[in-house]
Amino acid sequence: MSGLVEFGIRCPSCRQGLLERSEQGDARCGACGAGYSIESGVVCLLAPGREPRTLAQAAMEWPPLIRIYESRLWRRNPLFAMVTGISFEQEYALINEALGLREGDRLLDLACGPGIYARRFARVVSQGVVVGLDLSVPMLRYAQQKATAQGLRNLLFVRGDAMALPFGEGYFDAVNCCGALHLFPSVTQALSEIARVLRPKGRFSAAVFRRSEGERAAQGTARQRAVSGVDAYSLTQIGALFEEAGLCDVTFLHKGSRWLVVSAQKAG
Ligand SMILES: C[S@@+](CC[C@H](N)C(=O)[O-])C[C@H]1O[C@@H](n2cnc3c(N)ncnc32)[C@H](O)[C@@H]1O
Ligand SMILES: [Zn+2]
Secondary structure (H helix, E strand, O other), X not given: OOOOHHHOOEOOOOOOOEEEEOOOOOEEEOOOOOEEOEEOOEEEOOOOOOOOOOHHHHHOOOHHHHHHOOOOOOOOOHHHHHHHOOOHHHHHHHHHHHHOOOOOOEEEEEOOOOOOXXXXXXXXXXOOEEEEEEOOHHHHHHHHHHHHHOOOOOEEEEEOOOOOOOOOXXXXXXXXXXXXXXXXXXXXXXXXXXXXXXXXXXXXXXXXXXXXXXXXXHHHHHHHHHHHOOOOEOHHHHHHHHHHHOEEEEEEEEEOOOEEEEEEEEOO
């Protein structure tokens, strides 16, 4: 697959046209003609480095962390699994089953980071498409290099913001968002965007930091967020936030004391 239209990227300028690959090799809106650069294979919808960064987001753009992210030094580190109560492989298996992907499906891996999930999904949907969207340019560059090396032509990486997803209503059969809901400036806005781009009965999966119920835990988390940019949610909060966004059948696939893996479905 070498085109761009099948990935369904809506032009952020006019919000009408789909982006196509131009003869010059950049991305161009089929309606208003606005152009967007494609750098090392990554479609850049945001100019680099304009937005304020939290400490956590600065880490997500720090090359040494990106180099080790997928390895046993970080995401597959036994200590990481101790904190979350689940290994990466177990988490992937739970999510894959809950999403019930089929060949030909369209999936958005939101806040895809180095593409650790996106590459697997791309193999599962096979003739379908996977878009990995993230804010971090170094993460996306790494993700694109890996995908190219593995010959995954149905996987595209986009630099964009979870707060305003560049896709039309109901474009995706499934959305996955692991390790990131707790980093977004507004989880409510992100969930509303996720629900918007999902088709009716489309599936959603997420992994997110958990906090205890109650006011004291909420205050502790608010202090942590102010310093680091990392939030955490209680079970009740997740249930309420998802339902509010129109994501129903909320099912907790894993309930660690610090980490939740959860799936839901957009109302039909
Ligand atoms: C901990 S990584 C998770 C990567 C991958 N999903 C995983 O499960 O390993 C969090 C990612 O969220 C991205 N991110 C944070 N805020 C974002 C936003 N507003 N829009 C898009 N991506 C964002 C970061 O750049 C980072 O790559
Ligand atoms: Zn346009």
